[in-house]
Amino acid sequence: MKKLFVILLVLSMVFSLAACTGNQQPPAAQEQPEQPEEPEQPESPSEDGDKLVIGLLQDITGKTATLGKMIEAGVKYAVEELNAAGGINGKPIEVITRDTTGDVTVAVNAFELLCTQDKVNAIVGPPVANIGLAIAPISELYDVPVLGFAIDPNTLQKEDGTTYKNMFLLQPSDKQQGEIMAKYAIEELGSKKIGIIFRNDNAYSVGISNAFRAYVKATDVEGVEIVEEVEYKSSDTDFSTMLMKLMAAGADTIFAPNYTQELITITQQARAIGYQGRIINGLDAAPPFASLAGDAANGVIYINNITESDPKIAEIMKIYKDKTGVDATNKFFLGHDVTNIIYQIVQEVGTDPVAIRDAVENLSGFEGLTGVNSIDPKTHQAPGLEMYVHEIVNGESVMIKRYATD
Structure with missing residues (x-):
């Protein structure tokens, strides 16, 4: 009992x-x-x-x-x-x-x-x-x-x-990671019209989307906006209609913070319907994502705890x-x-x-x-850890920017 x-x-x-x-x-x-x-x-x-x-x-x-x-x-x-x-x-x-x-x-x-x-x-x-x-x-x-x-x-x-x-x-945390990806999209990619696709019954996907959204809405960079958002459930497997909605809204960048298996499907379907803009993600586009998603993975940008160029990691x-x-x-x-x-x-x-x-x-x-x-004894979180933004180029992960978290 x-x-x-x-x-x-x-x-x-x-x-x-x-x-x-x-x-x-x-x-x-x-x-x-x-x-x-x-x-x-x-x-x-x-x-x-x-x-x-x-x-x-x-x-x-x-x-x-x-x-x-x-x-x-x-x-x-x-x-x-x-x-x-x-x-x-x-x-x-x-x-x-x-x-x-x-x-x-x-x-x-x-x-x-x-x-x-x-x-x-x-x-x-x-x-x-x-x-x-x-x-x-x-x-x-x-x-x-x-x-x-x-x-x-x-x-x-x-x-x-x-x-x-x-x-x-x-x-x-999800807040730190979401903010880094939003900052990179705005300041480095020059993203203006941003779409978001996230899973509404998963705390990770919701939390990192919330942080990303809040950062975008608070930016003082002129012309940056979230043009459309779509939500899905764990039972969904066809994302084409949702992705078409983001394309129709003119999204030049799609933020898709989702687990690896869902992210593979989303990325492949986005390319299949003709989306040529940027796709940016959280941790789950790290390896082995590229090898599983195939050519559709090229150009995807994601965040990672490590970079393979670190000699200790590589060894x-x-x-x-x-x-x-x-x-x-x-x-x-x-x-x-x-x-x-x-x-x-x-x-x-x-x-x-x-x-x-x-x-x-x-x-x-x-x-x-x-x-x-x-x-931090007050939050039980680990401040100051670095995160690395990568792009998938010809199936390989290339580290392009390093960020320190607060």
């Missing part, structure tokens, strides 16, 4: 929070389920006391599995390196993966299992905003820090502005490709960095999850492959 109450509570909060990020008015207040009782905390974070057990809460088999599996690969690559160097106190670091399948209810159950059954010391959270929104409320019930990549600030902060004590974001990419035959993407390096952050903290404060949480909240100046990581 307690688990039922938890799931009902989480689902109601997710829908409310997700609605708040979009253009729609939030639904009328509904009676909330009774707050679940505080669960008993595990007697110790792991069976071996000072052994480090890292939990992975990722989509391994669902629609966003390309993201989750790459984060998992980055974590395991880093753990292999660290274990070869002696692990923690001579004991190997253990990784336990729980598959969310991209489903909110499954994710909630998986999160609870990591905390109670697996007794992990820290959790590497998902890059999917809807999942982050789902676990944020119940993360309060367990003293296990979640170092994640869901860029919606609502995964970190409650309605009253206070933070969820255990939730942290280790990459720039690891080569090693990993030679070993597995798979290209390491930005999510790989996010997973790699967060694992090393956890390792460094455990070296300093030990394996107690509360001590780890407190140290994460005060993280400062960790130099990783994706930038210098620090956490």
Whole structure:
């Protein structure tokens, strides 16, 4: 019964929070389920006391599995390196993966299992905003820090502005990313008539669109306007009519912040109906997008946490490709960095999850492959990380501008 109450509570909060990020008015207040009782905390974070057990809460088999599996690969690559160097106190670091399948209810159950059954010391959270929104409320019930990549600030902060004590974001937020792409479109591309296509039932797509839209509307550059916006649902697969609407409005640039599989279809259909203008995106046009979208990907502009021209990035990419035959993407390096952050903290404060949480909240100046990581204790976000704007040219990603986030 307690688990039922938890799931009902989480689902109601997710829908409310997700609605708040979009253009729609939030639904009328509904009676909330009774707050679940505080669960008993595990007697110790792991069976071996000072052994480090890292939990992975990722989509391994669902629609966003390309993201989750790459984060998992980055974590395991880093753990292999660290274990070869002696692990923690001579004991190997253990990784336990729980598959969310991209489903909110499954994710909630998986999160609870990591905390109670697996007794992990820290959790590497998902890059999917809807999942982050789902676990944020119940993360309060367990003293296990979640170092994640869901860029919606609502995964970190409650309605009253206070933070969820255990939730942290280790990459720039949707607001920061949306503003960078809008700034680039206006100042570098000279975009004047901008169209937007976004998914209205996904917190990531809504959040980054909101930030992009707000920046465009606030610009003092003469003649810049949003000429049309179209929304779609997760069940949609034909975007031609929506794209024609943007073309008819005279859009010289289309902003399409959508997950990789949807973005492939949108880009291919846009080119198929004759759209020759700019298409700009968020993180999900990073590799392997170009290889999957084919020639339609050429000219697409996107933002990324890394640039392959960085020698350290290039070296690891080569090693990993030679070993597995798979290209390491930005999510790989996010997973790699967060694992090393956890390792460094455990070296300093030990394996107690509360001590780890407190140290994460005060993280400062960790130099990783994706930038210098620090956490603002007031927001649980990582200010100052750099982002890289790329263009796809002849199927290859070319870095064209670097931005620092606030």
